[in-house]
Amino acid sequence: MAGPQRLTKPGAGEDKAWPGHGDVLGMAVPMIAANLSVPLVGIADSTVMGHLADPGGLAAVAVGSTLFSVAFTALNFLRMGTTGLTAQAHGAGREGEVADCLRRGVRVAVILALVLMALLGFAAAPLAGLLAGEPILAGDAAHYVSIRLWGAPATLCLFVFTGWFIGLGRGRDALRVVVTVNLTNVLLDFLFVWGLGAGVGGVASASVIAEVIGLAVAAGLSRQYVPRAGGVSRDLWGDYLPLLRLNLPLFSRTVVLMLCFAFVTAAGSRLGSEVLAANALLMNFLFLASYVLDGFANAAESLVGRSIGAGDQAALQRSIALTARWTLAGSAALSLLFFALGPAALALMTSQVALRTVALEHLAWVACLPLVGGWAFLFDGFMVGATRARDMRDSMAWAALVVFLPAWWLLRDFGNHGLWAAFLLFFAARGAIQAWMLRHRPLQVVAEGHIG
Secondary structure, X not given: OOOOOOOOOOOOOOOOOOOXXXXXXXXXXXXXXXXXXXXXXXXXXXXXXXXXXXXXXXXXXXXXXHHHHHHHHHOOHHHHHHHHHHHHHHHOOOHHHHHHHHHXXXXXXXXXXXXXXXXXXXXXXXXXXXXXXXXXXXXXXXXXXXXXXXXXXXXXXHHHXXXXXXXXXXXXXXXXXXXXXXXXXHHHXXXXXXXXXXXXXXXXXXXXXXXXXXXXXXXXXXXXXXXOOOXXXXXXXXHHHXXXXXXXXXXXXXXXXXXXXXXXXXXHHXXXXXXXXXXXXXXXXXXXXXXXXXXHHHHHHHHHHHHHHHOOHHHHHHHHHHHHHHHHHHHHHHHHHHHHXXXXXXXXXXXXXXXXXXXXXXXXXXXXHHHHHHHHHHHHHHHHHOOOXXXXXXXXXXXXXXXXXXXXXXXXXXHHHHHHHHHHHHHHHHHHHHHHHXXXXXXXXXXXXXXX
């Protein structure tokens, strides 16, 4: 087996124009591909359970998956926090610190996983009953949760590994891990449910095994970048304080974002079941846009963080300019795609004419969203790379409390159009507030390779 690969500063060697377009796409394309593979698991879960005689199995998996989706989304700060710290250490050529970023992140992930297992272990049955309603359905959902809990340590550790690979600029390694997990999950779904008749428990077991296999692949890939000896500090709290200072604001920011999405769902439900269902269809366009724009944001995280770590202001400015150009191009392409192919996509999603009509009436709002809101994704990437988590939290809070909710209140008489207009303003406000923050405190480096 090859020894550890030495980590060098970005731009070292003959290439004086680092980063280039190839560096941006080398990170963005694998991450976009990784993001797009994620829905495969949900499709497979729905397919294997949807073809069984009992429709309750599909509903039970949906309820259980929702609980984990909320919990894991709230803990996704493990990924973002690891990325910024790793990228800066990598840019500075501090190999021991790069290894420590991974070790610390994994330790925190394991601790949080144990806490999550304890909490959901006690609360799974009541929560499942609250969401499911029917006792039999709630029992199946609780059974799903009881099995999926065993995969929590692997899932949270994979957040850390993914962030670590992004920080190193190793988008292909992150892609390998994500694709391994998702494809393994899909194959095991069919094997356990259709082949062995394991039902709800089979779907949950497939997820756990896939996550463990993915973690093993990630650990194997990491060995070529982590020195076998050294790099471990004895200053426990001093080492973990930067990670905690990053993760707490990132957690707050994620909770606010989740509440905003939940508010859109709740407000839509008050307008009727057709509006609620139509909005769910339109959200698929937003999710697709986020998969693409997150890829460019991941590239910005890595390139900005590594430039700061290297103390290279020219590389930092070039990272900002190049990722901004690609984000603009991607956002414009997505908006045009949604306008042009949105009606055909909605026709594929539903055969209900009334539902499709409602969705078409509001398609323009979601079609404008990538171009208007794409900057929020990019600026998040800048701030992750620069480890400015408080700015991310504050911009999210201001956009939600000062723009989104007041806008919805003022526009509520316009029904669902008012709701989507407020949601669009929310994304626009995030980008505008972040732009103001970056203008008044620009990204720059000092000799030590930290934020100035």
